[in-house]
Amino acid sequence: MxxxxxxxxxxxxxxxxxxxxxxxxxxxxxxxxxxxxxxxxxxxxxxxxxxxxxxxxxxxxxxxxxxxxxxxxxxxxxxxxxxxxxxxxxxxxxxxxxxxxxxxxxxxxxxxxxxxxxxxxxxxxxxxxxxxxxxxxxxxxxxxxxxxxxxxxxxxxxxxxxxxxxxxxxxxxxxxxxxxxxxxxxxxxxxxxxxxxxxxxxxxxxxxxxxxxxxxxxxxxxxxxxxxxxxxxxxxxxxxxxxxxxxxxxxxxxxxxxxxxxxxxxxxxxxxxxxxxxxxxxxxxxxxxxxxxxxxxxxxxxxxxxxxxxxxxxxxxxxxxxxxxxxxxxxxxxxxxxxxxEPRIPEPWRPMPEVDPAVLELVGQWYWGTHAFALRLTADGLASLGPLSGSGRRSRFRANGDGTWTGLEGYYAGELLKVVRRPDGSVDHLNLGSFVFTRQPYDEGASVPGGVGSDGWRGIG
The missing domain is CATH 3.40.710.10 (DD-peptidase/beta-lactamase superfamily)
Incomplete structure (x- = not known):
């Protein structure tokens, strides 16, 4: 030193x-x-x-x-x-x-x-x-x-x-x-x-x-x-x-x-x-x-x-x-x-050296019921999931090498994030400790416990 x-x-x-x-x-x-x-x-x-x-x-x-x-x-x-x-x-x-x-x-x-x-x-x-x-x-x-x-x-x-x-x-x-x-x-x-x-x-x-x-x-x-x-x-x-x-x-x-x-x-x-x-x-x-x-x-x-x-x-x-x-x-x-x-000067941003296309398709917006979340990948190989705005449950996740991810902190520490796919290989939803995250709020095309109303979203009238 x-x-x-x-x-x-x-x-x-x-x-x-x-x-x-x-x-x-x-x-x-x-x-x-x-x-x-x-x-x-x-x-x-x-x-x-x-x-x-x-x-x-x-x-x-x-x-x-x-x-x-x-x-x-x-x-x-x-x-x-x-x-x-x-x-x-x-x-x-x-x-x-x-x-x-x-x-x-x-x-x-x-x-x-x-x-x-x-x-x-x-x-x-x-x-x-x-x-x-x-x-x-x-x-x-x-x-x-x-x-x-x-x-x-x-x-x-x-x-x-x-x-x-x-x-x-x-x-x-x-x-x-x-x-x-x-x-x-x-x-x-x-x-x-x-x-x-x-x-x-x-x-x-x-x-x-x-x-x-x-x-x-x-x-x-x-x-x-x-x-x-x-x-x-x-x-x-x-x-x-x-x-x-x-x-x-x-x-x-x-x-x-x-x-x-x-x-x-x-x-x-x-x-x-x-x-x-x-x-x-x-x-x-x-x-x-x-x-x-x-x-x-x-x-x-x-x-x-x-x-x-x-x-x-x-x-x-x-x-x-x-x-x-x-x-x-x-x-x-x-x-x-x-x-x-003398605030710490951050390291320069660098892109990921490589990325798995099957993982890349998971990024973006997801919904837990009607709550909007974003899933991001970072250069350190971790994924982060958190609310798009305001406070709420958030965590980083480490890949386990078998298509699942383990939460590292907060409410989801130790919890397993699974990617659930349809028979044709497309992503149906994310399962996080039994909670389902879908691409749209209560996505009618996804397997949502309790089902999705057949009449869809509607107003009063």
């Missing part, structure tokens, strides 16, 4: 610097460091510090807290892609005896497993992991607070269970599996479970006075898969590119798209913000832009990573204070600044 400050316009760079300068000053952060990624590589890095005016560079480690969960989710989805588990498997199938075994792997990934938000006992973020050597110490006597699968309830112990699942199926410690399967292939050489020099120290800033107190740095032990990692803006910039585009050495583009697909309902408090949760990724609508990523915090540190696939822009923000700067919000603002000031 290369860095070129010149790839952004001077006005954009100044706006980015202004945003993090305001964040560091108003948030009273000892230091704050940020990076912006566009077109797959870092195009801007900035930092502010209260120490000597020389801000940290992109290789200084900060603790990233719950962004660790995204890394753990990647490991779990690798197990699924290799066929070692199914996301619908109850945890008990692979990791028996936890007391939370009825929750499925998918529910744990999406925080719908019904588990408590925190571990019982002493404040786990500020006490040694040696106090919780076993899973039972992390979960307590009553791990479940809510019915399994019924609601979103963010759970740190849930990701401890997922880390234990990785260890069970890989036969190696979570940290070793992470390094071998994710960090090394993606070149994340400055991401680790324990801090390496150079790294920032964590601080608590007094809420009513401009004074600071050092925060303890604890090894989280069993809780590590929920929040242990240290990283840098350079490494997290690379990780953001992976989460947007995939890397077949780790996860395919299709699987990372699955990670950022909402898998849990939003809490009532989050609905106004358009917030949801996928598999290890937070998803939000901000200023009309769909963002995915994750926030993180541990005593002494806050972190935020977010990206917009549509704009091909990502941002990372790290600071070394317990509270103050809203790292995820700042990162979202950095994405907005770049995407608004």
């Amino acid at each position: 290369t860095t070129s400050q010149e790839e952004l316009l001077p006005g954009t760079r100044r706006a980015l610097l202004h945003r993090i300068a305001v964040a560091q000053a108003e948030g009273r952060a000892p230091s704050l460091v940020a990076a912006v990624v566009r077109d797959g590589h870092t195009v801007w890095h900035g930092s502010r510090t209260s120490v000597d005016g020389h801000g940290p560079d992109e290789n200084v480690q900060y603790r990233i807290g719950s962004i660790t969960k995204t890394f753990t989710a990647v490991l779990v989805l690798r197990l699924r892609d290799e066929g070692l588990l199914d996301l619908g498997d109850p945890l008990e199938k692979h990791l028996p005896g936890t007391g939370a075994g009825e929750a499925t792997v998918a529910e744990l990934l999406a925080h719908t497993g019904g588990l408590a938000a925190e571990s019982p006992g002493p404040w786990w973020e500020r006490t040694p992991g040696s106090l919780r050597p076993e899973l039972s110490d992390v979960l307590g006597e009553q791990p479940l607070l809510h019915p399994v699968g019924r609601r979103f309830h963010y759970s740190n112990p849930g990701y401890t269970l997922l880390g234990a699942l990785v260890e069970k199926l890989r036969g190696a410690p979570w940290e070793d599996v992470l390094r071998r399967e994710v960090l090394e292939p993606l070149g994340l050489d400055h991401t680790s479970a324990r801090p390496w020099a150079p790294h920032a120290g964590g601080w608590a800033v007094h809420p009513w006075a401009d004074v600071m107190l050092p925060e303890p740095v604890e090894d989280l032990g069993r809780m590590a898969p929920a929040g242990q990692l240290w990283s840098t803006t350079a490494d997290l910039a690379r990780f953001a590119v992976f989460l947007a585009k995939g890397d077949d050495r780790v996860l395919s583009e299709e699987t990372v798209r699955e990670m950022r697909t909402p898998a849990a309902p939003a809490e009532a408090a989050d609905v106004a913000d358009g917030a949801a949760y996928g598999f290890g990724l937070q998803i939000q609508q901000r200023h009309g832009r769909l963002l995915a990523g994750h926030s993180g915090s541990l005593p002494g540190f806050v972190a935020g990573l977010t990206f917009s696939v549509a704009d091909d822009v990502a941002a990372v923000v790290l600071a070394n204070c317990t509270s103050g700067p809203a790292a995820f919000t700042i990162a979202a603002d950095l994405v907005r600044i770049v995407a608004d000031a």
Whole structure:
């Protein structure tokens, strides 16, 4: 990944610097460091510090807290892609005896497993992991607070269970599996479970006075898969590119798209913000832009990573204070600044390299009852079906090679679109999940369930 400050316009760079300068000053952060990624590589890095005016560079480690969960989710989805588990498997199938075994792997990934938000006992973020050597110490006597699968309830112990699942199926410690399967292939050489020099120290800033107190740095032990990692803006910039585009050495583009697909309902408090949760990724609508990523915090540190696939822009923000700067919000603002000031230039339109005449005859106008739809083919080989005007059900479809198409999104996700032909080979209608689409409203020449009135269309009189 290369860095070129010149790839952004001077006005954009100044706006980015202004945003993090305001964040560091108003948030009273000892230091704050940020990076912006566009077109797959870092195009801007900035930092502010209260120490000597020389801000940290992109290789200084900060603790990233719950962004660790995204890394753990990647490991779990690798197990699924290799066929070692199914996301619908109850945890008990692979990791028996936890007391939370009825929750499925998918529910744990999406925080719908019904588990408590925190571990019982002493404040786990500020006490040694040696106090919780076993899973039972992390979960307590009553791990479940809510019915399994019924609601979103963010759970740190849930990701401890997922880390234990990785260890069970890989036969190696979570940290070793992470390094071998994710960090090394993606070149994340400055991401680790324990801090390496150079790294920032964590601080608590007094809420009513401009004074600071050092925060303890604890090894989280069993809780590590929920929040242990240290990283840098350079490494997290690379990780953001992976989460947007995939890397077949780790996860395919299709699987990372699955990670950022909402898998849990939003809490009532989050609905106004358009917030949801996928598999290890937070998803939000901000200023009309769909963002995915994750926030993180541990005593002494806050972190935020977010990206917009549509704009091909990502941002990372790290600071070394317990509270103050809203790292995820700042990162979202950095994405907005770049995407608004320098909108993505689309790829040139190109025609399809070839087209099957039998497919080409399907394009154009269709009717679902009296609702007008249009079916289009695009150069990526997909078909799209949507209303000619206004809102309504719409989806893209992928050809299956046998004359059928599978819906990729929305109401028709996973549904089968079939072309029904007459004995002479001409198209009679389209069948989409049993709904019939015809060339004319209730086409009398097509097979429409319920039949078509023999007298045809008529007015009053």
